[in-house]
Amino acid sequence: MATTLTCVEIPNGGFTFDNCTRNAHLEKKGMVAPKTRKTGTTIVGMVFEGGVILGADTRATEDTIVADKNCSKIHYIAPNIYCCGAGTAADTEMTTQMISSNLQLLRYNTGRPTRVATANRMLKQYLYRYQGHVSAALVLGGVDCNGAHLYSIHPHGSTDKLPYVTMGSGSLAAMATFEMGYKPNMKRPEAMKLVRDAVAAGIFNDLGSGSNVDLCIIGNNMKVEYLRPFDVANEKGVRQGNYKYKPGTTEVLSKVVKPIKFDIVSETVQEAMDTS
Amino acid sequence: MIRGDKFETKQFSTEADTEYGVTSSLRSGLGNVRSNFVSSHPLEKSEREYDDKMKQMNFNMLRNSQGIHAPLRKQMELTAINKATTRLPFLPTSNLSQDILNGNDACISIQDNFSHEDSEIMGDPHLMMEHKLGLKPL
Numbered sequence: 001m002a003t004t005l006t007c008v009e010i011p012n013g014g015f016t017f018d019n020c021t022r023n024a025h026l027e028k029k030g031m032v033a034p035k036t037r038k039t040g041t042t043i044v045g046m047v048f049e050g051g052v053i054l055g056a057d058t059r060a061t062e063d064t065i066v067a068d069k070n071c072s073k074i075h076y077i078a079p080n081i082y083c084c085g086a087g088t089a090a091d092t093e094m095t096t097q098m099i100s101s102n103l104q105l106l107r108y109n110t111g112r113p114t115r116v117a118t119a120n121r122m123l124k125q126y127l128y129r130y131q132g133h134v135s136a137a138l139v140l141g142g143v144d145c146n147g148a149h150l151y152s153i154h155p156h157g158s159t160d161k162l163p164y165v166t167m168g169s170g171s172l173a174a175m176a177t178f179e180m181g182y183k184p185n186m187k188r189p190e191a192m193k194l195v196r197d198a199v200a201a202g203i204f205n206d207l208g209s210g211s212n213v214d215l216c217i218i219g220n221n222m223k224v225e226y227l228r229p230f231d232v233a234n235e236k237g238v239r240q241g242n243y244k245y246k247p248g249t250t251e252v253l254s255k256v257v258k259p260i261k262f263d264i265v266s267e268t269v270q271e272a273m274d275t276s
Numbered sequence: 277m278i279r280g281d282k283f284e285t286k287q288f289s290t291e292a293d294t295e296y297g298v299t300s301s302l303r304s305g306l307g308n309v310r311s312n313f314v315s316s317h318p319l320e321k322s323e324r325e326y327d328d329k330m331k332q333m334n335f336n337m338l339r340n341s342q343g344i345h346a347p348l349r350k351q352m353e354l355t356a357i358n359k360a361t362t363r364l365p366f367l368p369t370s371n372l373s374q375d376i377l378n379g380n381d382a383c384i385s386i387q388d389n390f391s392h393e394d395s396e397i398m399g400d401p402h403l404m405m406e407h408k409l410g411l412k413p414l
Contacts, residue, residue, distance in 0.1 A: 007399050008407035009365070013387035015323060020316035094389065101384045109382050126386075129326070133319060 035063040036088045038135075042170030042202025042209040043073060043084035045139040045150045046182070047163045048191035051219040052141040052148045055195040056084045057170070057203050058229070059210035069211050072228065078103050078114040080222040081142030083123075086168035087135040087155060095136045099123055113222075116142040116149040120159055128157030137167045143218050170202025170209040177201045192217070196231050203233050210234060295412045302413075331378070353377055365404040 027033065043056045060068035075096040077083045081103075085092025099122050103114045120140055127134055138153040152165035164182050166174040177198040186194065192215060199213045212229035219225075294300045299307075315321055335347040357373045375381045406412075 008403055010392060010399055012327070013391040013393075015319070015386065015390065017315075017317040017320045017323075020320075024316060098384055098386070098389065105382045105384065129322075131319060131322075 036090070037062045037067050038088055038208075040206075040208025041073060041086040041168035042166070042174050042199050042206060043086050043137075043139045043168050044166045044171075044174045044178070044195055044198045044202075045084065045141045045152070045164065046178070046186075046191060046195055047141075047148050047150050048188065049185040050188050050191075051143050051217065052150055053191055053195045054082055054084050054139060054141045054216040054218075055199045055230075056214050057199055057209040058212045058214060059203075059208070060089055061208055066210070070229075072214065074214055074216045074226065074228075076100060077119050077140070078107075078142065079224070080144060080218060081114060081116055081119050081140065082216045082218060082224065082226075083119075083141070084139040084167070086137040086139075091134045091136040092138065095123065095126065095134060096138070099126070113144060114142075115144040115146065116140065116151065117144075120149075120151045120153065120161075123153050124157045124159050127153065127155060132156040139165055139167050141216075141218060143220055143222050148218070148220060166198065166202075168202070168209065170199075170206035173201040173205040174198040188217075192230075200231070200233050300413055350377070364401075365408050366399045366401040368398075 023033070037060055040061050041057055041059070043054070045052065045054045054074055056073040058068075058070045058073065059066055060071040071089070073084050073086070073092075075083050075085055075093070077096060077100045083096050085096060099119060102122060103119060106118070107114060119142070123138060123140065127136060132155045135155050136153075137155050140151045140153060142149060149161065150163065150165060151159050151161050152167055153159045154167075163184065164178045166172075166178065175198075178194070181194045181197070195215060196213050199209075202209045203211070203213070211232075211234055213231040213233055215225075215227040215230040217225045217227070335350070338346040338350070354374070354377055357377060361373050363369050372381075
């Protein structure tokens with residue numbers, strides 16, 4: 001039985017703002033809004049001789065609590081393009097998944113591999129439309145027919161195309177590491193170590209970042225290596241003692257076994273539930 | 277804290293609910309006049325107008341690059357489809373032809389994430405037909 005609404009036009013879909021007046025009213029009365037899960041985070045990207053490396057930590061926080069000790073912040077966009085996301089976790093996930101679907105449809109339509117500039121343009125137009133309310137700060141990296149590209153995309157929709165970028169709450173620590181160690185056209189092991197060091201600087205010096213370092217290397221041949229975890233920087237401690245008592249600690253003095261007599265009063269067979 | 281004067285005013289359609297220009301409390305309930313003019317969220321106005329504005333922008337660009345005939349033809353196709361294939365407003369439609377003409381058949385947008393496709397709500401047929409035909413209550 002359908003519920004009927006007294007509206008004169010069916011709304012289109014997308015975001016609705018029906019509850020905003022109610023929420024404002026409630027907040028005036030003293031209600032505290034629930035906190036969103038953020039990936040207050042360290043995400044970095046770097047172009048090296050053989051392609052592009054993206055690095056990220058793996059902690060997701062809800063205000064001051066660690067919500068997820070090992071979350072994955074490097075999202076798939078296209079076979080040759082990956083994107084790290086900082087900010088509200090739901091926003092980064094949904095945005096990257098939507099753009100990824102759109103790019104797949106575009107690939108079906110045109111028959112050509114995706115370019116990183118296309119992904120960048122789609123993301124920036126989407127984020128600008130929502131004026132920063134979709135809180136997603138992204139590091140987009142990939143390799144296409146024109147070479148390796150790296151973009152940083154801010155929540156309000158501005159983008160920068162740079163050889164090395166960092167975003168998130170740990171971005172200052174990571175950028176300091178990059179500024180000290182970056183050289184153009186680095187070799188692969190050197191580049192992986194520098195990205196690992198940058199993310200580790202964020203992990204150890206920023207409260208919003210922690211746990212492990214994930215790396216994603218997109219090579220010039222468009223081969224992707226997703227190393228998760230690349231480096232377990234924070235091992236969880238091993239318990240040193242066991243407080244359980246060994247069986248036999250308490251001496252048994254006597255044992256009495258009494259069987260409980262019961263009669264079967266009735267038997268019924270239950271038919272299978274109709275779950276249609 | 278959301279304060280009304282920070283946000284632009286909503287622009288509801290200039291036709292009032294009823295014939296004599298007052299809001300009908302039977303239809304829209306008792307409400308304050310302020311909520312008609314003050315939006316609760318800065319994005320409300322821009323989201324409501326987004327599709328129309330994008331279409332305008334695209335038509336303008338078409339007109340500038342290809343001449344007046346290009347948007348005219350597109351507009352003609354859209355009008356023809358609207359006349360031929362739209363159902364009554366309260367009936368469920370897939371809007372397939374309109375989607376193809378607007379280029380949305382190869383796109384996934386936020387409207388597909390939060391869509392009313394599978395919702396179990398329908399609009400009241402009488403109200404919707406009256407709105408479509410421009411009949412207003414007294």
